[in-house]
Amino acid sequence: MRQAKKATAPRKRYQEVAEALLGEIRSGRLAVGSTLPGELELVEHFGVSRHTVREALRRLEQLGLIGRRQGRGTVVQAQQSEPSYVQSVRTPAELLQYPEDARLSLVASAAVRAGRRLAKLLGCPVGTEWLRLSCLRRFRESKLEMCWVDVYVLPEFAELAEMIGKRGQPVYELIEERFGERIENVDVDIMARLIPETIAAPLGVAPGTPSLTVVRRYYGAGRRLLEASVAEHPGERYTYSLQLRRGWQSGGGWST
Amino acid sequence: MRQAKKATAPRKRYQEVAEALLGEIRSGRLAVGSTLPGELELVEHFGVSRHTVREALRRLEQLGLIGRRQGRGTVVQAQQSEPSYVQSVRTPAELLQYPEDARLSLVASAAVRAGRRLAKLLGCPVGTEWLRLSCLRRFRESKLEMCWVDVYVLPEFAELAEMIGKRGQPVYELIEERFGERIENVDVDIMARLIPETIAAPLGVAPGTPSLTVVRRYYGAGRRLLEASVAEHPGERYTYSLQLRRGWQSGGGWST
DNA sequence: GCCGCTCGCTTGTCCGGACAAACAGCCTTC
DNA sequence: GAAGGCTGTTTGTCCGGACAAGCGAGCGGC
Numbered sequence: 311m312r313q314a315k316k317a318t319a320p321r322k323r324y325q326e327v328a329e330a331l332l333g334e335i336r337s338g339r340l341a342v343g344s345t346l347p348g349e350l351e352l353v354e355h356f357g358v359s360r361h362t363v364r365e366a367l368r369r370l371e372q373l374g375l376i377g378r379r380q381g382r383g384t385v386v387q388a389q390q391s392e393p394s395y396v397q398s399v400r401t402p403a404e405l406l407q408y409p410e411d412a413r414l415s416l417v418a419s420a421a422v423r424a425g426r427r428l429a430k431l432l433g434c435p436v437g438t439e440w441l442r443l444s445c446l447r448r449f450r451e452s453k454l455e456m457c458w459v460d461v462y463v464l465p466e467f468a469e470l471a472e473m474i475g476k477r478g479q480p481v482y483e484l485i486e487e488r489f490g491e492r493i494e495n496v497d498v499d500i501m502a503r504l505i506p507e508t509i510a511a512p513l514g515v516a517p518g519t520p521s522l523t524v525v526r527r528y529y530g531a532g533r534r535l536l537e538a539s540v541a542e543h544p545g546e547r548y549t550y551s552l553q554l555r556r557g558w559q560s561g562g563g564w565s566t
Numbered sequence: 567m568r569q570a571k572k573a574t575a576p577r578k579r580y581q582e583v584a585e586a587l588l589g590e591i592r593s594g595r596l597a598v599g600s601t602l603p604g605e606l607e608l609v610e611h612f613g614v615s616r617h618t619v620r621e622a623l624r625r626l627e628q629l630g631l632i633g634r635r636q637g638r639g640t641v642v643q644a645q646q647s648e649p650s651y652v653q654s655v656r657t658p659a660e661l662l663q664y665p666e667d668a669r670l671s672l673v674a675s676a677a678v679r680a681g682r683r684l685a686k687l688l689g690c691p692v693g694t695e696w697l698r699l700s701c702l703r704r705f706r707e708s709k710l711e712m713c714w715v716d717v718y719v720l721p722e723f724a725e726l727a728e729m730i731g732k733r734g735q736p737v738y739e740l741i742e743e744r745f746g747e748r749i750e751n752v753d754v755d756i757m758a759r760l761i762p763e764t765i766a767a768p769l770g771v772a773p774g775t776p777s778l779t780v781v782r783r784y785y786g787a788g789r790r791l792l793e794a795s796v797a798e799h800p801g802e803r804y805t806y807s808l809q810l811r812r813g814w815q816s817g818g819g820w821s822t
Numbered sequence: 823g824c825c826g827c828t829c830g831c832t833t834g835t836c837c838g839g840a841c842a843a844a845c846a847g848c849c850t851t852c
Numbered sequence: 853g854a855a856g857g858c859t860g861t862t863t864g865t866c867c868g869g870a871c872a873a874g875c876g877a878g879c880g881g882c
Contacts, residue, residue, distance in 0.1 A: 322835065348862060359837050364863090380863045381845030578865065604832060615867050620833090636833045637875030825882080834873070843864070850857075 327356050327366035335375055335386055346376065346384040583612050583622035591631055591642055602632065602640040 334340040347355070352363045367384060370376045378384045590596040603611070608619045623640060626632045634640045 324835075350862085359839095361838085362836060365835080367863095378863065379845080380843065381861075383845090383862060580865075606832085615869095617868085618866060621865080623833095634833065635875080636873065637831080639832060639875090823882105826880095828879080829877090830875105831877105832873100832875080835871085837870080838868095840867080841865085843862100845860105845862080847860090848858085850855105852853105852855080 323356075323358050324362045324365035324369070327352070327358065327363060328369045330356070331366065331370060332375070335370075335389055338389065340386050342386050342389055344386050346386065348383065579612075579614050580618045580621035580625070583608070583614060583619060584625045586612070587622065587626060588631070591626075591645055594645065596642050598642050598645055600642050602642065604639065 331340070331346070340346065346352075346367075349360055349363050349367070353360050356363065367376065367378065371378060375386065375388055376384050377387045587596070587602070596602065602608075602623075605616055605619050605623070609616050612619065623632065623634065627634060631642065631644055632640050633643045
């Protein structure tokens, strides 16, 4: 029961149920392999509707903590999940021996308009145009990494693009240096997939070449954290979120 | 609208809605970046409740095809998802330069009892005990891969374990040779995580060492396929399913 | 031109209820 | 002893409804 943190009281009922069960699992009171109480029991225990209980169980299932089978019940599958996800930010980099022979090239861009609230959050005028940079990093001529970065459209943009193309400096440092925007949170999607035709052409790579795609989303100070992963981004697969720590990886080149 | 395949009529309403929308996305009529009709519109169009529409959208969201934001709407994010997942079975193997310096060791096992229907499906007596093998493959002294294999408990088991431990033969071939059980489908979970203490000890590796965990589930001929991935395993992250093809990877050692 | 406000739209949360489908265990039958 | 049917339990599907929360656009005031 992580209920010592009652200061940040969850507003949502299913979140309360999910966190209560999460506490039971984390503490080991609900051991791995054991069967959870039935949904109707949980309904009675927490005093909520079955729909709410099922929403809570759905979240825990998406974390890989429990498994559900019709007719059999709900079973605890693992005691924890997301610390490994945070750490997994290093694994792909290590596997790819990043960034020794990595080169980065800008291949596409798209404009995004900042809405009222986003503008207020970041302190820019309403309607400010952002530029979504689509960058490609190449490894050993066949492996590719893709990353999208949202930045302001500013006169210095051309210079920034050139910097990204030449140096291996972490992107958040570049943004911070250039625009004074302190990046606090990053969402990262990692997925293995084949290079689509539209991107293969400018790189001179055959379409269908296997690649590791990494999509990052950077957030400033105003964004609330994704704590315990219970509440946020329920449906996004291959996604994890982490709070940025300065000097996370000392000598490495994992540009987060 | 894949409704030409009315022969395999889906029984579930949300499945019908999901497949209809899937067809619109796949065909390009709902382009990437475009906004879907609102939930209430879909309710009216399909003649189902909002709950059912939301279940359908949830499935598509889990496939990474659409993204939903409160107050903004539902947006098409991608045109397809699962073909890349199928192919991604090769990527981790390539990254790890598998299996040149791989060694496999059996570290744990657990008994699972076959229920009535599973027994009937596989043609074994009710109550037959299966053995869940937990194998560890080691790469370069620090990377680990784990795999679980469910096999019958038979006198030949000891021999099988030894074979797995020595050779790099694909597991499905071993099972087929030994037990005449033809494997048709495989479920694969891939996740990056840290080695837990219980497994670190027998290997002499520090707990917390980063690893790539691969969990495979093998199924015989009786299991129905996961077509379009809309219906099955909604909540299991990092999971994909594929139909086994003989000679999938000729020279490689990816033991699926 | 910027700010705060209201408004309409869209998705999120939550309730109560009902029936269907899958499963394990038990019993009966052969 | 194996196969099939029965039954209670458990999760899955589906309905109808209600209100909350987030977002963008438009409006008016400063």
